[in-house]
Amino acid sequence: MKAAATAPANARALAAQALARVVRGESLRAVFTATAPRLTDARDRALLSSLLHEGARWWLRYDAALERLLERSLREREADVHALALLGLVQLDVLHQPEYAAVAATVDAVRALRKPKFAGLINALLRRWLRERDNLLAQLDADPVARSAHPRWLLDALAHDWPDAADAIVAADNAQAPLWLRVNRRRAQREELLARFAQAGVEAQAVAGHDQAIVLAHSVDVTRLPGYAEGAFSVQDGAAQFAAGLLDLAAGQRVLDACAAPGGKSAHILESAEVRLVALDSDARRLARVAENLARLGLAAETRGGDAAAPAAWWDGKPFDRILIDAPCSATGIVRRQPDIKLHRRAVDITHLVAGQARILDALWPLLGPRGRLVYATCSVLADENAGQIERFLARHAGARALDVAPPGWRRPGAGGAQNLPGERGMDGFYYAILEKVH
Numbered sequence: 515m516k517a518a519a520t521a522p523a524n525a526r527a528l529a530a531q532a533l534a535r536v537v538r539g540e541s542l543r544a545v546f547t548a549t550a551p552r553l554t555d556a557r558d559r560a561l562l563s564s565l566l567h568e569g570a571r572w573w574l575r576y577d578a579a580l581e582r583l584l585e586r587s588l589r590e591r592e593a594d595v596h597a598l599a600l601l602g603l604v605q606l607d608v609l610h611q612p613e614y615a616a617v618a619a620t621v622d623a624v625r626a627l628r629k630p631k632f633a634g635l636i637n638a639l640l641r642r643w644l645r646e647r648d649n650l651l652a653q654l655d656a657d658p659v660a661r662s663a664h665p666r667w668l669l670d671a672l673a674h675d676w677p678d679a680a681d682a683i684v685a686a687d688n689a690q691a692p693l694w695l696r697v698n699r700r701r702a703q704r705e706e707l708l709a710r711f712a713q714a715g716v717e718a719q720a721v722a723g724h725d726q727a728i729v730l731a732h733s734v735d736v737t738r739l740p741g742y743a744e745g746a747f748s749v750q751d752g753a754a755q756f757a758a759g760l761l762d763l764a765a766g767q768r769v770l771d772a773c774a775a776p777g778g779k780s781a782h783i784l785e786s787a788e789v790r791l792v793a794l795d796s797d798a799r800r801l802a803r804v805a806e807n808l809a810r811l812g813l814a815a816e817t818r819g820g821d822a823a824a825p826a827a828w829w830d831g832k833p834f835d836r837i838l839i840d841a842p843c844s845a846t847g848i849v850r851r852q853p854d855i856k857l858h859r860r861a862v863d864i865t866h867l868v869a870g871q872a873r874i875l876d877a878l879w880p881l882l883g884p885r886g887r888l889v890y891a892t893c894s895v896l897a898d899e900n901a902g903q904i905e906r907f908l909a910r911h912a913g914a915r916a917l918d919v920a921p922p923g924w925r926r927p928g929a930g931g932a933q934n935l936p937g938e939r940g941m942d943g944f945y946y947a948i949l950e951k952v953h
């Protein structure tokens with residue numbers, strides 16, 4: 515046992531154990547954060563990240579392949595060996611690693627799992643895949659779930675809501691997302707930061723149509739980029755970077771960010787104007803991250819723990835000029851960044867999320883002052899959480915009107931809202947609606 519504790523950790527074996535936990539319901543991000551410190555080499559941590567993301571992204575495809583390759587399922591009894599076999603297929607088919615090396619490294623990893631009795635099985639299974647790949651791929655492609663690596667309910671919802679774009683959404687979900695940064699205009703100039711990146715050999719470029727955005731050519735550890743420690747930038751997708759602008763901020767306004775953690779949009783609001791910001795979140799642990807993130811950027815807000823749908827417990831009675839509701843949602847617009855969403859989310863979750871979003875909207879509307887503006891945002895592509903939600907809100911509130919403002923090129927699904935679909939203009943799937951209080 516002692517020898518195992520001191521032996522260098524095997525990235526593939528750790529990835530298999532981690533992936534098995536993700537498939538059982540744990541969040542990919544949390545499992546990666548807990549597992550990565552066990553690997554001392556940065557390249558091993560990068561391999562862990564890649565295997566975990568691609569393993570979750572392609573689980574539904576290669577799990578179906580394993581059903582055809584294995585006589586008896588290992589999924590329940592030997593979940594880590596099952597996940598390792600799946601990662602073997604991912605290394606061959608998705609990551610295009612050299613065949614001999616991928617098979618040998620996967621067989622080594624089964625020994626690192628201390629399950630050498632499965633070494634022969636893994637070896638035989640991967641070799642059979644290589645021999646019969648064309649035939650097996652044809653079988654997988656005949657089934658929409660295995661072909662797309664998306665659950666049935668999500669395929670149905672995409673086909674219903676976006677009949678002309680469902681295939682493009684699936685393709686975007688199955689590709690890696692670029693890394694977007696937002697320059698903190700209070701600490702840095704975009705051109706100057708780009709020059710520092712270039713000096714450090716980091717390939718990056720400014721994005722037309724975005725004041726503060728930079729896109730990196732390759733994924734990197736952002737904490738090692740020039741300017742990180744001094745708060746010169748934050749990681750934030752281009753679609754999320756429209757929220758602060760849509761709020762139409764001005765100095766002196768009282769602003770509520772109602773679902774604030776971990777503080778990406780709170781920070782952007784504070785970078786944009788001298789406002790008094792209340793950053794609210796119902797999750798105390800996530801709320802602590804708002805304060806940490808703002809401190810790194812040299813910003814400050816009043817942070818409050820509380821349920822946005824029950825303001826009596828935390829509101830001081832003073833109206834807000836602006837409210838941002840970055841609502842808890844299905845996150846179906848960011849599947850390319852968080853592929854475990856495809857494994858964890860169920861159709862029934864959408865009904866609960868939609869009801870929760872309506873409760874938050876109705877509870878916060880009275881807190882908005884006359885002529886005040888409320889921006890409703892989700893990283894969802896589902897109509898029920900977006901245009902449908904806003905249409906129903908407008909029907910319930912005669913004093914509300916939707917403003918017809920949208921970022922350039924975004925889709926206009928109705929009710930004055932704007933939708934970007936995953937991958938469009940390089941950005942995440944995102945929805946915005948702007949509601950003004952008329953009376």
Ligand SMILES: C[S@@+](CC[C@H](N)C(=O)[O-])C[C@H]1O[C@@H](n2cnc3c(N)ncnc32)[C@H](O)[C@@H]1O
Pocket residue numbers: 772773774775776777778779780794795796797800820821822823840841842843874
């Ligand atoms: C989409 S995330 C917010 C991301 C954040 N605005 C940003 O840009 O970094 C949604 C947040 O809503 C919070 N939340 C969920 N239900 C809530 C409620 N009833 N009241 C307040 N916050 C809630 C979650 O804890 C989560 O942090």
